[in-house]
Amino acid sequence: MNKQKFLETLEPLTKGVFKNNATFRLVLGTCPTLAVTTAAVNGLSMGLATMFVLVCSNAIISMLRNFIPRKVRIPAYILVIATFSTLVEMIMRKFLPDMYETLGLFLSLVVVNCILLARAESFASLNPVLPSVMDGLGIGLGFTFSLTLLGLVREFLGTGSFFGIRIEPLIEAGLPMTIFVLPAGGFMVYGFMMVIFNVVVKSIENAVGRRKSCSSESVGAEEEIIDEDKLSDTENDNMETLKAEIVHASTIEGGKE
Amino acid sequence: MPYVLLIVINAVFVNNFVLSRFLGICPFLGVSKKTETALGMGLAVIFVMGVASVITYAINLALVAFGMEYLQTIVFILVIAALIQLVEIFVKRFSPSLYSALGVYLPLITTNCAVLGVAIMNVTELSEVNVLYAFVNGVASGIGFTIAILILAGIREKMETADIPAAFKGFPITLLAASVIAMSFAAFSGLSF
Numbered sequence: 001m002n003k004q005k006f007l008e009t010l011e012p013l014t015k016g017v018f019k020n021n022a023t024f025r026l027v028l029g030t031c032p033t034l035a036v037t038t039a040a041v042n043g044l045s046m047g048l049a050t051m052f053v054l055v056c057s058n059a060i061i062s063m064l065r066n067f068i069p070r071k072v073r074i075p076a077y078i079l080v081i082a083t084f085s086t087l088v089e090m091i092m093r094k095f096l097p098d099m100y101e102t103l104g105l106f107l108s109l110v111v112v113n114c115i116l117l118a119r120a121e122s123f124a125s126l127n128p129v130l131p132s133v134m135d136g137l138g139i140g141l142g143f144t145f146s147l148t149l150l151g152l153v154r155e156f157l158g159t160g161s162f163f164g165i166r167i168e169p170l171i172e173a174g175l176p177m178t179i180f181v182l183p184a185g186g187f188m189v190y191g192f193m194m195v196i197f198n199v200v201v202k203s204i205e206n207a208v209g210r211r212k213s214c215s216s217e218s219v220g221a222e223e224e225i226i227d228e229d230k231l232s233d234t235e236n237d238n239m240e241t242l243k244a245e246i247v248h249a250s251t252i253e254g255g256k257e
Numbered sequence: 258m259p260y261v262l263l264i265v266i267n268a269v270f271v272n273n274f275v276l277s278r279f280l281g282i283c284p285f286l287g288v289s290k291k292t293e294t295a296l297g298m299g300l301a302v303i304f305v306m307g308v309a310s311v312i313t314y315a316i317n318l319a320l321v322a323f324g325m326e327y328l329q330t331i332v333f334i335l336v337i338a339a340l341i342q343l344v345e346i347f348v349k350r351f352s353p354s355l356y357s358a359l360g361v362y363l364p365l366i367t368t369n370c371a372v373l374g375v376a377i378m379n380v381t382e383l384s385e386v387n388v389l390y391a392f393v394n395g396v397a398s399g400i401g402f403t404i405a406i407l408i409l410a411g412i413r414e415k416m417e418t419a420d421i422p423a424a425f426k427g428f429p430i431t432l433l434a435a436s437v438i439a440m441s442f443a444a445f446s447g448l449s450f
Contacts, residue, residue, distance in 0.1 A: 029283075030283055031282045031283065034279045035280075075335070075338055078334055078335070078338060082330055083331065085330060086328075086330050089330065108329070109280075109374060111331075111334050112334065113370075114283055182443055183277050184439035184440035184443055186279070191433040195429045198424055198429070199424050
């Protein structure tokens, strides 16, 4: 495998972490993002659990992409995803019972995490196995990274600890603000982090120049070329494109009845 | 009867689905640009959550009887997906006007974690369970969702004309607005039972 090819293989991975970051750029999977990030460790384990399901389901869906009929693809994807998320649930219950208790309901809800369906629909169902696995890894890593970061900030501001280690001087100085581990603080931290991430990514993109946006994707599946002037609009559109896709899929299914 | 009232107040205000449990955030952020669409989505969610609660409750009885609780997630999500498809076909056939109002939102609900969430919560978290309580919990949770999304949509409509810094436009400012709403709903936690 020469260097060029190697870089091409890695491309979905790096894209998933920054350009297509699920949490801050695509704004998908927001429920677990907000709900479990009261501590960094929770964010990390939720991210890893989701990554595992994402990689496995992407691989399977990509293998089956020529066998799944177009009309029933959404239920088929959901079935594959549900299988793996049940698997994760069982493994967690057996080996990490404490974490299983903490994540609770949201571990079962991995199955309705829109990241999984979105990647299945817009990437895995159109690409061969290896790129799909790489995409799963990339998006999964990006998701884990964002969740851990959010958890870190909320834990630090809300309880004055770092990965569960209490920082006594801060706690004595009265820094911890309980609001940051409450729902309101979750929304707030997420909002501000998104602003920071947007600004950082935008300045990096400006520095790199438009070279990247010229290189076309191997398959025209992704339409996420970021128009730098209309950053937030593009985000909105991504979400709406996904929803429109799902609606479209279901209307085709329904229409045949 | 008092327990029913307790479930309703708890689901609508104290543990609001969106603002304190973080379920159904995707539609909450995605479909809240206009109050009309927000209302449509809310009504569809109330309807589906009510029906799904009853059906998943019944199915759970069967699962427990056969000792197959580990299949809960898979079975629930498939049942919900099928149910939504069925509801769509029925509404389309018998009430075209309702279909044109709710139609677009029904398929979106398949990936709304609130529906699966309420189904799982009904069988794991309610202290006393029967069909009525499950149904009431479903409907009340849907109402909680509708209230939250309507408030946010109202705020977002006002923000359309506001002068917002470029980096905050779109989702960030929406999240901050949601944060303020969540803060006000946090006051209800004093009511906790």
